[in-house]
Amino acid sequence: MAPRIRRFTLPELAPGYRGDLGDDYVELLHFRDFDEPLAADGARLEECRFSSVQIEALRNARLIQCELDQSGAPALQAAGAFLNDVRVTHSRFGSADFAEAQLDGVVFENCKFGWLNLRGATVRDVLFVNCQFEEIDLGGQIQRLGFVDSRAGQITAAGAQLREVDLQGLDFAQVEGVDGLRGARISALQLSLLAEAMANHLGIKLGS
Template sequence: MKPKIRRFTLPDLAAGYPGDFVDDYIELLHFKDFAEPLAADGARLEECRFSSVQIQSLRNARLIQCELEQSGAPALAGAGVFLNDVRVEHSRFGSADFAEAELDGVVFENCKFGWLNLAGAMVRDVVFRNCQFEEIDLGGRIQRVAFEDSRTGLLTCTGAQLREVNVEGLDFAQVQGIEFLRGAQISSLQLGVLAEEMAGHLGIRLVN
Protein backbone atom coordinates (compact mmCIF):
# COMPACT_ATOMS: atom_id res chain seq x y z
CA MET A 1 0.00 0.00 0.00
CA LYS A 2 1.32 3.44 -0.89
CA PRO A 3 1.84 6.15 1.71
CA LYS A 4 -1.27 8.22 2.33
CA ILE A 5 -0.22 11.82 1.77
CA ARG A 6 -2.80 14.45 2.64
CA ARG A 7 -2.57 17.56 0.47
CA PHE A 8 -2.84 21.01 2.02
CA THR A 9 -2.48 24.60 0.89
CA LEU A 10 -1.12 27.27 3.19
CA PRO A 11 -3.12 30.51 3.45
CA ASP A 12 -1.54 33.96 3.21
CA LEU A 13 1.14 34.19 5.87
CA ALA A 14 2.48 37.14 7.84
CA ALA A 15 6.23 37.68 8.12
CA GLY A 16 7.81 35.83 11.01
CA TYR A 17 10.77 37.01 13.10
CA PRO A 18 13.21 35.26 15.46
CA GLY A 19 11.48 36.92 18.41
CA ASP A 20 8.33 34.95 17.65
CA PHE A 21 10.00 31.86 19.08
CA VAL A 22 9.63 33.12 22.63
CA ASP A 23 6.04 31.84 22.33
CA ASP A 24 5.16 28.17 22.61
CA TYR A 25 2.38 28.44 19.99
CA ILE A 26 3.20 29.85 16.58
CA GLU A 27 0.90 29.91 13.55
CA LEU A 28 0.41 31.47 10.11
CA LEU A 29 3.93 32.90 9.81
CA HIS A 30 6.58 32.80 7.09
CA PHE A 31 10.16 32.68 8.36
CA LYS A 32 12.57 33.66 5.60
CA ASP A 33 16.26 34.45 5.07
CA PHE A 34 17.48 34.50 8.67
CA ALA A 35 21.21 34.75 9.28
CA GLU A 36 21.08 32.96 12.65
CA PRO A 37 19.87 29.37 13.21
CA LEU A 38 16.42 28.94 14.73
CA ALA A 39 15.57 26.79 17.74
CA ALA A 40 11.97 25.82 18.47
CA ASP A 41 12.28 23.18 21.19
CA GLY A 42 8.87 22.30 22.59
CA ALA A 43 7.01 24.78 20.37
CA ARG A 44 3.82 24.08 18.45
CA LEU A 45 3.90 25.44 14.90
CA GLU A 46 0.84 25.33 12.68
CA GLU A 47 0.56 26.42 9.04
CA CYS A 48 4.04 27.96 8.87
CA ARG A 49 6.64 28.15 6.13
CA PHE A 50 10.43 28.21 6.51
CA SER A 51 12.43 29.48 3.52
CA SER A 52 16.22 29.68 3.38
CA VAL A 53 16.72 29.35 7.12
CA GLN A 54 18.78 27.06 9.31
CA ILE A 55 16.80 25.14 11.89
CA GLN A 56 19.08 24.06 14.67
CA SER A 57 16.74 22.33 17.09
CA LEU A 58 13.17 20.98 17.12
CA ARG A 59 13.31 18.75 20.19
CA ASN A 60 9.78 17.76 21.25
CA ALA A 61 8.28 20.39 18.93
CA ARG A 62 5.06 19.86 16.98
CA LEU A 63 4.86 20.94 13.32
CA ILE A 64 1.44 20.67 11.71
CA GLN A 65 0.83 21.57 8.06
CA CYS A 66 4.20 23.28 7.64
CA GLU A 67 6.57 23.70 4.70
CA LEU A 68 10.36 23.88 4.70
CA GLU A 69 12.14 24.90 1.52
CA GLN A 70 15.84 25.51 0.88
CA SER A 71 16.42 25.09 4.58
CA GLY A 72 18.36 22.74 6.80
CA ALA A 73 21.19 22.61 9.30
CA PRO A 74 24.66 21.11 9.81
CA ALA A 75 23.11 19.11 12.67
CA LEU A 76 19.36 19.14 13.31
CA ALA A 77 18.41 18.06 16.84
CA GLY A 78 14.88 16.71 16.44
CA ALA A 79 14.51 14.01 19.07
CA GLY A 80 10.86 13.61 20.03
CA VAL A 81 9.58 15.98 17.35
CA PHE A 82 6.09 15.43 15.89
CA LEU A 83 5.73 16.17 12.16
CA ASN A 84 2.18 15.97 10.84
CA ASP A 85 1.44 16.90 7.21
CA VAL A 86 4.83 18.49 6.56
CA ARG A 87 6.65 19.10 3.28
CA VAL A 88 10.43 19.47 3.13
CA GLU A 89 11.92 20.45 -0.24
CA HIS A 90 15.36 21.34 -1.60
CA SER A 91 16.88 21.22 1.87
CA ARG A 92 20.15 19.91 3.25
CA PHE A 93 21.00 18.41 6.64
CA GLY A 94 24.44 17.31 7.77
CA SER A 95 22.54 15.12 10.20
CA ALA A 96 18.89 14.90 11.17
CA ASP A 97 18.31 13.18 14.51
CA PHE A 98 14.67 12.11 14.73
CA ALA A 99 15.16 9.51 17.45
CA GLU A 100 11.89 8.76 19.27
CA ALA A 101 10.10 11.18 16.92
CA GLU A 102 6.75 10.75 15.17
CA LEU A 103 6.40 11.48 11.47
CA ASP A 104 2.95 11.22 9.90
CA GLY A 105 2.15 12.35 6.37
CA VAL A 106 5.56 13.85 5.53
CA VAL A 107 7.19 14.33 2.12
CA PHE A 108 10.93 14.91 1.72
CA GLU A 109 11.76 15.91 -1.85
CA ASN A 110 15.12 16.83 -3.38
CA CYS A 111 16.83 16.74 0.02
CA LYS A 112 20.34 15.72 1.10
CA PHE A 113 21.21 14.10 4.40
CA GLY A 114 24.51 13.06 5.87
CA TRP A 115 22.82 10.89 8.51
CA LEU A 116 19.11 10.39 9.05
CA ASN A 117 18.32 8.80 12.41
CA LEU A 118 14.88 7.23 12.85
CA ALA A 119 15.86 4.90 15.71
CA GLY A 120 12.92 4.44 18.05
CA ALA A 121 10.74 6.69 15.89
CA MET A 122 7.18 6.04 14.73
CA VAL A 123 7.05 6.79 11.03
CA ARG A 124 4.02 6.31 8.82
CA ASP A 125 2.85 7.63 5.45
CA VAL A 126 6.19 9.21 4.53
CA VAL A 127 7.77 9.63 1.10
CA PHE A 128 11.42 10.30 0.33
CA ARG A 129 11.61 11.48 -3.28
CA ASN A 130 14.92 12.15 -5.05
CA CYS A 131 16.82 12.26 -1.77
CA GLN A 132 20.47 11.46 -1.08
CA PHE A 133 21.82 10.03 2.17
CA GLU A 134 25.15 8.90 3.46
CA GLU A 135 23.46 6.78 6.12
CA ILE A 136 19.87 5.98 7.13
CA ASP A 137 18.97 4.35 10.44
CA LEU A 138 15.49 2.82 10.07
CA GLY A 139 15.50 1.34 13.57
CA GLY A 140 11.96 2.41 14.48
CA ARG A 141 8.37 1.44 13.70
CA ILE A 142 8.13 2.22 10.00
CA GLN A 143 4.82 1.85 8.15
CA ARG A 144 3.76 2.82 4.62
CA VAL A 145 7.03 4.51 3.72
CA ALA A 146 8.37 4.76 0.18
CA PHE A 147 11.71 5.76 -1.30
CA GLU A 148 11.66 7.06 -4.87
CA ASP A 149 14.78 7.80 -6.95
CA SER A 150 16.91 7.97 -3.80
CA ARG A 151 20.35 6.72 -2.75
CA THR A 152 22.24 5.91 0.42
CA GLY A 153 25.65 4.55 1.25
CA LEU A 154 24.51 2.62 4.32
CA LEU A 155 21.03 1.41 5.26
CA THR A 156 20.83 0.31 8.89
CA CYS A 157 17.75 -1.72 9.80
CA THR A 158 18.76 -3.08 13.20
CA GLY A 159 15.76 -2.97 15.53
CA ALA A 160 13.37 -1.91 12.76
CA GLN A 161 9.74 -3.00 12.62
CA LEU A 162 8.81 -2.56 8.97
CA ARG A 163 5.34 -2.77 7.51
CA GLU A 164 4.57 -1.97 3.88
CA VAL A 165 7.90 -0.23 3.37
CA ASN A 166 8.95 0.12 -0.26
CA VAL A 167 12.70 0.47 -0.77
CA GLU A 168 12.68 -0.42 -4.47
CA GLY A 169 13.52 3.19 -5.28
CA LEU A 170 16.45 3.31 -2.85
CA ASP A 171 19.89 2.55 -4.24
CA PHE A 172 22.05 1.33 -1.35
CA ALA A 173 25.68 0.24 -1.12
CA GLN A 174 25.46 -1.65 2.18
CA VAL A 175 22.79 -2.96 4.56
CA GLN A 176 23.25 -3.63 8.26
CA GLY A 177 20.72 -5.70 10.20
CA ILE A 178 19.47 -7.54 7.15
CA GLU A 179 17.32 -9.78 9.37
CA PHE A 180 15.17 -6.73 10.16
CA LEU A 181 14.21 -6.18 6.50
CA ARG A 182 11.10 -8.29 7.04
CA GLY A 183 8.12 -6.24 5.86
CA ALA A 184 10.08 -4.40 3.17
CA GLN A 185 9.44 -4.53 -0.56
CA ILE A 186 12.63 -4.80 -2.64
CA SER A 187 13.41 -5.28 -6.32
CA SER A 188 14.95 -8.36 -7.92
CA LEU A 189 18.09 -6.32 -8.58
CA GLN A 190 18.36 -5.42 -4.91
CA LEU A 191 17.85 -9.07 -4.02
CA GLY A 192 20.90 -9.89 -6.08
CA VAL A 193 22.93 -7.26 -4.21
CA LEU A 194 21.80 -8.69 -0.87
CA ALA A 195 22.13 -12.36 -1.79
CA GLU A 196 25.58 -12.95 -0.33
CA GLU A 197 24.79 -11.16 2.91
CA MET A 198 21.48 -13.02 3.24
CA ALA A 199 23.22 -16.32 2.66
CA GLY A 200 25.77 -15.52 5.32
CA HIS A 201 23.03 -14.64 7.79
CA LEU A 202 21.34 -17.99 7.09
CA GLY A 203 24.57 -19.93 7.37
CA ILE A 204 24.58 -20.82 3.67
CA ARG A 205 27.98 -21.16 1.99
CA LEU A 206 28.11 -19.89 -1.59
CA VAL A 207 30.28 -21.82 -4.03
CA ASN A 208 31.40 -20.22 -7.27
Protein backbone atom coordinates in the same frame (compact mmCIF):
# COMPACT_ATOMS: atom_id res chain seq x y z
CA MET B 1 0.74 0.19 -0.30
CA ALA B 2 1.98 3.68 -1.16
CA PRO B 3 2.18 6.35 1.55
CA ARG B 4 -1.07 8.26 2.00
CA ILE B 5 -0.04 11.87 1.60
CA ARG B 6 -2.62 14.50 2.48
CA ARG B 7 -2.28 17.65 0.37
CA PHE B 8 -2.65 21.07 1.96
CA THR B 9 -2.27 24.72 0.92
CA LEU B 10 -0.98 27.33 3.29
CA PRO B 11 -2.99 30.55 3.61
CA GLU B 12 -1.44 34.00 3.47
CA LEU B 13 1.27 34.22 6.12
CA ALA B 14 2.62 37.13 8.15
CA PRO B 15 6.39 37.64 8.52
CA GLY B 16 7.89 35.65 11.37
CA TYR B 17 10.66 36.90 13.65
CA ARG B 18 13.19 35.03 15.76
CA GLY B 19 11.46 36.04 18.98
CA ASP B 20 8.22 34.42 17.81
CA LEU B 21 9.82 31.01 18.19
CA GLY B 22 10.10 31.56 21.93
CA ASP B 23 6.31 31.24 22.21
CA ASP B 24 4.69 27.91 23.03
CA TYR B 25 2.22 28.25 20.13
CA VAL B 26 3.15 29.70 16.76
CA GLU B 27 0.86 29.87 13.71
CA LEU B 28 0.48 31.48 10.30
CA LEU B 29 4.02 32.88 10.10
CA HIS B 30 6.70 32.80 7.39
CA PHE B 31 10.27 32.65 8.72
CA ARG B 32 12.62 33.69 5.96
CA ASP B 33 16.27 34.54 5.27
CA PHE B 34 17.77 34.44 8.76
CA ASP B 35 21.56 34.56 9.04
CA GLU B 36 21.76 32.66 12.35
CA PRO B 37 20.32 29.16 12.96
CA LEU B 38 16.83 28.95 14.43
CA ALA B 39 15.72 26.82 17.37
CA ALA B 40 12.16 25.86 18.28
CA ASP B 41 12.49 23.15 20.90
CA GLY B 42 9.12 22.33 22.43
CA ALA B 43 7.17 24.78 20.27
CA ARG B 44 3.86 24.01 18.54
CA LEU B 45 4.01 25.30 14.95
CA GLU B 46 0.87 25.28 12.82
CA GLU B 47 0.60 26.44 9.20
CA CYS B 48 4.08 27.97 9.13
CA ARG B 49 6.71 28.15 6.43
CA PHE B 50 10.50 28.27 6.74
CA SER B 51 12.47 29.48 3.72
CA SER B 52 16.24 29.82 3.29
CA VAL B 53 17.02 29.36 6.98
CA GLN B 54 18.96 26.91 9.12
CA ILE B 55 16.96 25.03 11.71
CA GLU B 56 19.09 23.27 14.28
CA ALA B 57 16.72 22.37 17.13
CA LEU B 58 13.19 20.92 17.02
CA ARG B 59 13.35 18.63 20.06
CA ASN B 60 9.82 17.74 21.20
CA ALA B 61 8.39 20.34 18.82
CA ARG B 62 5.06 19.82 17.04
CA LEU B 63 4.84 20.82 13.37
CA ILE B 64 1.39 20.64 11.79
CA GLN B 65 0.81 21.59 8.14
CA CYS B 66 4.20 23.28 7.78
CA GLU B 67 6.58 23.74 4.86
CA LEU B 68 10.37 23.89 4.99
CA ASP B 69 12.22 24.94 1.85
CA GLN B 70 16.00 25.33 1.66
CA SER B 71 15.97 24.95 5.43
CA GLY B 72 18.68 22.45 6.25
CA ALA B 73 21.34 22.43 8.96
CA PRO B 74 24.71 20.82 9.69
CA ALA B 75 23.03 18.92 12.55
CA LEU B 76 19.25 18.91 13.13
CA GLN B 77 18.28 17.83 16.65
CA ALA B 78 14.64 16.72 16.43
CA ALA B 79 14.39 13.87 18.93
CA GLY B 80 10.84 13.45 20.18
CA ALA B 81 9.39 15.83 17.58
CA PHE B 82 5.93 15.35 16.04
CA LEU B 83 5.51 16.12 12.33
CA ASN B 84 2.03 15.90 10.85
CA ASP B 85 1.40 16.94 7.24
CA VAL B 86 4.81 18.51 6.62
CA ARG B 87 6.70 19.16 3.36
CA VAL B 88 10.49 19.52 3.30
CA THR B 89 12.03 20.53 -0.03
CA HIS B 90 15.49 21.42 -1.36
CA SER B 91 17.08 21.09 2.06
CA ARG B 92 20.39 19.62 3.20
CA PHE B 93 21.19 18.09 6.58
CA GLY B 94 24.59 16.92 7.72
CA SER B 95 22.63 14.82 10.19
CA ALA B 96 18.94 14.72 11.09
CA ASP B 97 18.16 13.02 14.39
CA PHE B 98 14.49 12.00 14.65
CA ALA B 99 15.02 9.43 17.40
CA GLU B 100 11.75 8.68 19.23
CA ALA B 101 9.95 11.17 16.96
CA GLN B 102 6.59 10.74 15.21
CA LEU B 103 6.31 11.45 11.48
CA ASP B 104 2.88 11.20 9.89
CA GLY B 105 2.15 12.40 6.37
CA VAL B 106 5.58 13.88 5.65
CA VAL B 107 7.19 14.41 2.23
CA PHE B 108 10.91 15.04 1.73
CA GLU B 109 11.73 16.11 -1.83
CA ASN B 110 15.13 16.97 -3.32
CA CYS B 111 16.85 16.68 0.05
CA LYS B 112 20.31 15.43 1.06
CA PHE B 113 21.19 13.75 4.36
CA GLY B 114 24.52 12.72 5.74
CA TRP B 115 22.77 10.61 8.39
CA LEU B 116 19.03 10.26 8.94
CA ASN B 117 18.20 8.66 12.27
CA LEU B 118 14.73 7.13 12.69
CA ARG B 119 15.72 4.79 15.53
CA GLY B 120 12.86 4.43 17.95
CA ALA B 121 10.67 6.69 15.79
CA THR B 122 7.07 6.01 14.78
CA VAL B 123 6.80 6.67 11.06
CA ARG B 124 3.64 6.45 8.98
CA ASP B 125 2.88 7.68 5.47
CA VAL B 126 6.26 9.22 4.69
CA LEU B 127 7.66 9.68 1.18
CA PHE B 128 11.18 10.54 0.00
CA VAL B 129 11.46 11.84 -3.57
CA ASN B 130 14.86 12.37 -5.21
CA CYS B 131 16.69 12.26 -1.89
CA GLN B 132 20.24 11.18 -1.06
CA PHE B 133 21.52 9.62 2.15
CA GLU B 134 24.96 8.60 3.27
CA GLU B 135 23.23 6.49 5.91
CA ILE B 136 19.62 5.99 6.93
CA ASP B 137 18.72 4.20 10.17
CA LEU B 138 15.29 2.56 9.90
CA GLY B 139 15.30 1.14 13.43
CA GLY B 140 11.81 2.31 14.36
CA GLN B 141 8.16 1.34 13.85
CA ILE B 142 7.60 2.21 10.21
CA GLN B 143 4.45 1.83 8.12
CA ARG B 144 3.83 2.93 4.53
CA LEU B 145 7.24 4.40 3.80
CA GLY B 146 8.20 4.94 0.17
CA PHE B 147 11.11 6.16 -1.94
CA VAL B 148 11.23 7.57 -5.47
CA ASP B 149 14.52 8.08 -7.35
CA SER B 150 16.54 8.09 -4.13
CA ARG B 151 20.00 6.79 -3.18
CA ALA B 152 21.66 5.63 0.05
CA GLY B 153 25.18 4.52 0.87
CA GLN B 154 24.02 2.39 3.78
CA ILE B 155 20.75 1.26 5.31
CA THR B 156 20.84 0.29 8.98
CA ALA B 157 17.83 -1.90 9.71
CA ALA B 158 18.66 -3.57 13.03
CA GLY B 159 15.60 -3.53 15.26
CA ALA B 160 13.32 -2.16 12.54
CA GLN B 161 9.62 -3.04 12.52
CA LEU B 162 8.46 -2.54 8.95
CA ARG B 163 4.95 -2.74 7.48
CA GLU B 164 4.15 -1.88 3.86
CA VAL B 165 7.58 -0.33 3.32
CA ASP B 166 8.63 -0.06 -0.33
CA LEU B 167 12.38 0.21 -0.91
CA GLN B 168 12.26 -0.33 -4.68
CA GLY B 169 12.83 3.37 -5.37
CA LEU B 170 15.93 3.49 -3.16
CA ASP B 171 19.30 2.50 -4.62
CA PHE B 172 21.57 1.39 -1.78
CA ALA B 173 25.11 0.08 -1.51
CA GLN B 174 24.92 -1.99 1.68
CA VAL B 175 22.65 -3.02 4.55
CA GLU B 176 23.47 -3.53 8.22
CA GLY B 177 21.01 -5.73 10.12
CA VAL B 178 19.47 -7.41 7.10
CA ASP B 179 16.97 -9.31 9.25
CA GLY B 180 15.35 -5.96 10.06
CA LEU B 181 14.13 -5.69 6.45
CA ARG B 182 11.36 -8.20 7.15
CA GLY B 183 8.14 -6.64 5.84
CA ALA B 184 9.83 -4.51 3.15
CA ARG B 185 9.27 -4.75 -0.59
CA ILE B 186 12.43 -4.85 -2.72
CA SER B 187 13.22 -5.42 -6.38
CA ALA B 188 14.89 -8.49 -7.89
CA LEU B 189 18.05 -6.44 -8.45
CA GLN B 190 18.09 -5.32 -4.83
CA LEU B 191 17.66 -8.94 -3.74
CA SER B 192 20.76 -9.90 -5.70
CA LEU B 193 22.70 -7.12 -3.97
CA LEU B 194 21.55 -8.44 -0.61
CA ALA B 195 22.36 -12.06 -1.36
CA GLU B 196 25.78 -12.12 0.31
CA ALA B 197 24.57 -10.29 3.44
CA MET B 198 21.58 -12.63 3.71
CA ALA B 199 23.78 -15.70 3.27
CA ASN B 200 26.16 -14.49 5.97
CA HIS B 201 23.25 -13.85 8.31
CA LEU B 202 21.90 -17.37 7.75
CA GLY B 203 25.32 -18.98 7.99
CA ILE B 204 25.27 -20.13 4.36
CA LYS B 205 28.66 -20.56 2.70
CA LEU B 206 28.89 -19.46 -0.91
CA GLY B 207 30.84 -21.58 -3.34
CA SER B 208 33.25 -20.15 -5.88
